[in-house]
Amino acid sequence: QVEEVNTIQTQLRDRYIKGCSNPSGVLDFSYKTNAKITSSPAIYNDFVVFASQDGAIYKVNTITGKMAWNSPRKLPEKIEDASVDIDDNKIFIGTKSGTMYALDFYSGNILWQFKTDDAILSTVLFTKNYMFFGSTDGNAYCLMTKDGQLRFKYSLGSAIQAPITIFHKNLYIADYNGFLSLYREMDATPIWKFKAASGLTTKPIATQNSV
Numbered sequence: 001q002v003e004e005v006n007t008i009q010t011q012l013r014d015r016y017i018k019g020c021s022n023p024s025g026v027l028d029f030s031y032k033t034n035a036k037i038t039s040s041p042a043i044y045n046d047f048v049v050f051a052s053q054d055g056a057i058y059k060v061n062t063i064t065g066k067m068a069w070n071s072p073r074k075l076p077e078k079i080e081d082a083s084v085d086i087d088d089n090k091i092f093i094g095t096k097s098g099t100m101y102a103l104d105f106y107s108g109n110i111l112w113q114f115k116t117d118d119a120i121l122s123t124v125l126f127t128k129n130y131m132f133f134g135s136t137d138g139n140a141y142c143l144m145t146k147d148g149q150l151r152f153k154y155s156l157g158s159a160i161q162a163p164i165t166i167f168h169k170n171l172y173i174a175d176y177n178g179f180l181s182l183y184r185e186m187d188a189t190p191i192w193k194f195k196a197a198s199g200l201t202t203k204p205i206a207t208q209n210s211v
Contacts, residue, residue, distance in 0.1 A: 017041065017050060019062050029065030033058060034072075039079060039093075040123070044086040044105065051079040051093055057103060059091075073108035075101060085124040087131070088145060094120025098135060102148060112148035116141065118159070125164045127185070132171065134160025140173050142188070152188040156181060167206035174200035180211070 017037055018030045035054035042049050047068055049059050056072035056079075077097055085092040090111065091103040098116040103109060118137035125132040130151060134140045136159035142152040158177035165172040170191065171183045178196040183189065204211055 015052075017048065017058075017060065019048065029060065029062055031058070031060045031065055031067070039082040039084055042084040042086045042091075049084050049086060049091055049105075051075075051082045051084060053078060053080055055079055057084075057091065057093065057108065059105075059108065069108045073103060073110075075110075081121065083121075083123045085126070087124075087126040090145065092124050092131065094122070094124070094133060096120075098137065100133065100141075100143070100148070102145070114141070114143055114148045114150070121161045122163045125166060127166060132164045132166070134162065134164060134173065134175075136161065136176075138175070140164060140171075140183075154181075154183055154188055161201045163203040165204045165206050165211075167211075172204040172206055172211055174202070174204050176201065180204060 015033045015036060016030055019028045021028050033052040035052045037050060037052050039051035046062050047059050048062050051057050055075050058072050059068040061068050077095060080096055082093050082095055089105040091105055093101045096119040098118050098120060100114045100120055102111045104111055116135040116137050118135050120133060120135050122134050130142055131145045132142050138157045140154040140160055143150055156175045158175040160175050162174040169185045171185050173181045176199040178199050180194045182191040
């Protein structure tokens with residue numbers, strides 16, 4: 001279960017990640033890494049997981065402020081501006097090189113990796129057994145969360161930086177050319193496309209009658 005508790009703050013110059021859960025501003029924890037932190041952290045139960053530019057993934061206990069693993073888990077590449085997502089006891093990290101990594105939440109071991117043709121800058125959308133994300137290679141991807149196998153690829157032809165939205169079993173995908181596209185989630189069938197005045201880089205919000 002992902003918890004909305006501590007306010008997480010990163011200090012890039014001092015390489016610290018800090019957490020605070022009370023209005024007084026008293027810190028619950030403070031942890032120093034070996035390099036700058038430019039990723040978005042994720043909180044899961046009593047732990048915060050984040051990436052550092054030293055190519056390492058950190059899992060810190062938000063109560064004790066101590067590393068949960070015996071050492072940070074290294075990925076085979078530098079990590080910049082990555083978003084960390086957690087679902088079903090797995091940690092997911094997309095990188096600028098275009099690789100999506102899945103790590104075991106408890107051990108930190110790499111379970112699988114999936115390569116796209118360009119950077120993965122958005123967070124991941126999870127549904128039962130599946131995950132959706134976009135790449136700046138102009139495609140949106142649907143993978144099996146358990147093993148990283150490709151289920152569908154949605155080709156939009158323009159960079160996708162915004163998180164994907166699902167509503168009533170349909171996917172809303174925004175791209176950098178200004179198109180908002182609607183696809184049927186079950187089989188990747190395109191339904192409609194709308195052209196905005198400029199590039200779209202934020203997550204679509206869908207309601208019953210509008211988006």
